[in-house]
Every structure is written in structure tokens, then in C-alpha cells.
Amino acid sequence: MPYAFSLDDVAFLRSAEGERVLAECAALDASRIADVEKARRIAGDRAAAVLETVLLRRKAGAKLDAAENWLFTGDALQQASASAVARHRASRLTGRDVHDVTCSIGADLVELARVAGRALGSDVDEVRLAMARHNCPDVPLVRADALRPVSRGAVVIADPARRDAKGRRWRPEDFAPPLDQLAEAYAGRDLAVKCSPGLDWAALPWADEVELVSLDGQVREACLWTGDLATAARRATVLRTDGPQWTITSDEPDDVGAGEPGEWIIDPDGAVVRAGLVKHYGARHGLWQLDERIAYLTGDTPPPGVRAFRVVEHGPYSEKTLRALLKRHDVGRLEILVRGLDVDPDALRKRLKLRGDADATVVLTRIGRAPVTFLCQAVRIPLR
Known part of the structure; x- marks a missing residue:
């Protein structure tokens, strides 16, 4: 359970004495018994509030700018x-x-x-x-x-x-x-x-x-x-x-359809997918869909600044054909992307028992009712 701060705790932490104690305890680790004992010697009955604040300030560094001296509750920082x-x-x-x-x-x-x-x-x-x-x-x-x-x-x-x-x-x-x-x-x-x-x-x-x-x-x-x-x-x-x-909005054109796979597969950013703007994004960048009900896009020129997937080979999907495809390309390290199929990437990777030396990405999806495999190489496209 997260520590429940009181108004008295906050008043202490904001005081000059509280700031001194927090600075003295800044390097302590609440998971180590010796550090907890040291905090108790330094902060007395405020030790729990001090250690929680030290922990939360560390967590905040990955999320908030210039908040190294802030005060938090655990729930407030999370939200x-x-x-x-x-x-x-x-x-x-x-x-x-x-x-x-x-x-x-x-x-x-x-x-x-x-x-x-x-x-x-x-x-x-x-x-x-x-x-x-x-x-x-x-x-x-x-x-x-x-x-x-x-x-x-x-x-x-x-x-x-x-x-x-x-x-x-x-x-x-x-x-x-x-x-x-x-x-x-x-x-x-x-x-x-x-x-x-x-x-x-x-x-x-x-x-x-x-x-x-x-x-x-x-x-x-x-x-x-x-x-x-x-x-x-x-x-x-x-x-x-x-x-x-x-940013992209629903006011932009969305006149793209589905067509044959191009040289690249594009997995749009999650914000675009959740906002229902996949077609708008495709129209902006000259892409089209593999299937109108699936969020993957394809094309011959990927958008700048994205991680795109150059198609090496594609065909019908089954575990047997995928295993043979990966063996043929000597793939031993595999990223698996899935849309439109009931496939657990982690479970599938274990069953494949890869033994090769090459890296690859496989995109599993469907076109119409047919499950399809795309063997790809992931490329970070530079900004123009």
C-alpha cells in the first residue's frame, strides 16, 4: 500500500528542517533494512514520509521536468x-x-x-x-x-x-x-x-x-x-x-483504399489508430491499406521519422510455412507484430524454436479472410 501523507507530513517536508532531512536521505533505499534504520535515526517519526518522498522523486524524474524538489503522493504521480x-x-x-x-x-x-x-x-x-x-x-x-x-x-x-x-x-x-x-x-x-x-x-x-x-x-x-x-x-x-x-485531424482527406502490398509495411502510431485516423494518415503520406478493416498501411515510400518495415517476402500464414520461411532466411531473433489474427506473439516465438543468426520482423495479419505473413527488415526512416 502506498504511504498516506498527512497535512502534518507535508508541513514538515516543506519546512527548512524537512528540506535538510530530505537532502540527507536522498541516497537511501527503502528496500534496504540498513537504510530504513538510518532514515529513522535522521527523520524520527517522519521517516516513512521522507523515504516515500525520496522514492517518488526518483520515479518522477522519468516523467516530469524540473520536479526534483517536488512533493507527491503515489497515486497523484501515477495519474x-x-x-x-x-x-x-x-x-x-x-x-x-x-x-x-x-x-x-x-x-x-x-x-x-x-x-x-x-x-x-x-x-x-x-x-x-x-x-x-x-x-x-x-x-x-x-x-x-x-x-x-x-x-x-x-x-x-x-x-x-x-x-x-x-x-x-x-x-x-x-x-x-x-x-x-x-x-x-x-x-x-x-x-x-x-x-x-x-x-x-x-x-x-x-x-x-x-x-x-x-x-x-x-x-x-x-x-x-x-x-x-x-x-x-x-x-x-x-x-x-x-x-x-x-498532429493529424479528421478534417484531412481520407480517400485511400486497400491494394496490393507495396515495398513497405507501416504500423501507424497508436494515437492515430485509436483516433480512427489511419486512412487520413495514409492519404497524407501516399499510402494505402492492405485490408480496409486492418490498421496496417503499405506503400513504396515510408513517411519520414518512423520505424518502417521493408518487405523481404510474403505469403499465406501458417506456423509450418512461417517456420520454414524463417529457417530459409536463417532468422534467430524475431520481432512479431500482429493485427487481425488471434496469435500470441510470445507463445508463437517459443514454439518456433529459432536457431539462426539473422534479425527480422514478421508482420502477421489478414487480407480479407486469408491470414498472411510478411517477413520484413525494420528500418528507422530519417527525418527529411
């Missing part, structure tokens, strides 16, 4: 947007007055405050709000229920809780606060709601735009935009820490 994702969302609100009504420990709020005309944060959780005062010292904060508006005119940002003691919540009505109640509370105001990327958007007719966001190839979250904030029905935004970001 916080990565800084790159929060920055992207904030960029759509440049110059607007913004009220983050579920500000938690302030991961989104700190990015909003940098670009907003004015920024305000509120939360019903006193402990998280106290941590936000430490993490965002220049932003005004108030304690308030997100379903009881305390501001006027500002854009409303919300990040409802998606976990409880039983685990992750999947139904919009089970979020805290529930999504429909949130939309009703701020009817007539521009609203942006961060939520899970796997939600059924058709059940949320008040959302004027659904944006799926990925970071470094992993779909991180969705954001529902309303009113003047919405500029397309569906949007996919692809962010990278080592390259440029790009």
Missing part, C-alpha cells in the same frame, strides 16, 4: 501527465485564463501557468493541495469541489480520478468526478477533460473534439475538448522527446 504532454495541452490555451479544477499536486498547473493569461488551481483533497502550494508557489490555489464552480469565464481543465481501491475505473460514470456531471457543471464554458485513451467516445456526445496523445510511441492519454477549444472532431497528436511533434 500526472508527463511534462511533454502537459506542455502540449497548455500550448492550446496560450493567453487564455485557465482554471484547473482538479489540480492535484500541480503537474498540469505548472505548465498552464507558463502560458495562460491567468491561472487558478483547486482541488478537494487538502493534502494534494498543500503539495501543490509547494510545487506551484506562484499560482493561486483554493480548496473546492470540481462540481461546484468557483470561477467565471476561465477555461476549465479537469483530470478526474480513474482509480480507486479496487483498481482502474473504465466507465465514465465511475470517474471522480463523473464525466457527464463535470460537463453539466460547466455547460456553456470551454472545457478540456483529460481521460483514459480507451473510453467509448460515442457515450460522451458533449465532447466536441477527442484528441489522442502519444509520447515516444506510447499512447498516454486522451483529452476531450468543448466549445471554442475544439477545432476538429478527432485529432491524433504524436510527441517525441528526440524529435518534432505532429
